[in-house]
Amino acid sequence: MKIGTLGAGTVAQAIARHAVSHGHQIVLSNSRGPASLTGLAEDLGPLAGAGTPEEAAAAEVVVLAVGWPQVPDAVVALPPFDGRIVIDATNQFVSPPPHFEIADLGDLTGSEYVASLLPGARVVKAFNTLYSQYIAADPHHEAGRQVLFLAGDDADAKATVRDLTAGFGFAPVDLGGLREGGRLMQLGGPLSGLHVLKQD
Incomplete structure (x- = not known):
């Protein structure tokens, strides 16, 4: 599978490492341009490359992993998604920890708001409940596998x-x-x- 990332911070990198280790292609992107990601792509190996946000958004599955204030700018210029899948890994922090100010979206959930910015995308909420170190770590533990919650409107x-x-x-x-x-x-x-394990 070809997976693109909008954002290349700790969460996107952790997902990218899992992806390439299981044989998937990765196209990393950020707001600073592909040249800023060359070293990271080389570190991830031959299945990883750096691209523009438009190139990353053309992948079969796209991971949205930018800071909440950057979400509108990260997606505003992208073409319609035409049914492609977007994994929304964002959390609506208006300001980063330790302040923990949360955006007030009224009656909308964060992913409903994100979906409203992504015409044609099939949005699946995932990875946002886990701290980044739990995403990066091996999901297999002695007591079981790391639970990953997900939600979406498309089965x-x-x-x-x-x-x-x-x-x-x-x-x-x-x-x-x-x-x-x-x-x-x-x-x-x-x-x-919440970080919980499922016994196999």
Whole structure:
């Protein structure tokens, strides 16, 4: 599978390392341009490359992993997604820790807001409840596999993300749609920051 990243910070890098280690291609992108990612792509190996956001967004699966204030600028110039899958790994921090100011989106969940900015995308919320070190680590532990919560409104898109992340070693748990499941997963929800294992 070809996977693109919008953003190339710790979360995107952790997902990229899992992807290339399981034979997937990665196209990394950020706001500073491909040249700034050459070293990272070389470190990830021959399955990784650096590209523009437009090139990353053309992949089969696109990981959105930028800071919340950067989300609109990261996606505003992208063409319609035409049914491609976007994994929304964002959290609505208006300001970074230790201040923890959370964006007020009214009745919308964070992923519903993100979906509204991505015409044609099939958005699946995933990875946002885990601290980055848990995403980067081997999901297999003596006591079981790292649980990965996900939510989305398209069953086929969720199945693709479930199978992809299960291939990485995670134990995906489907929480339903972006409204119900997304509310459980987003900042302030009962599953935000919850790190649990599933016994095999």
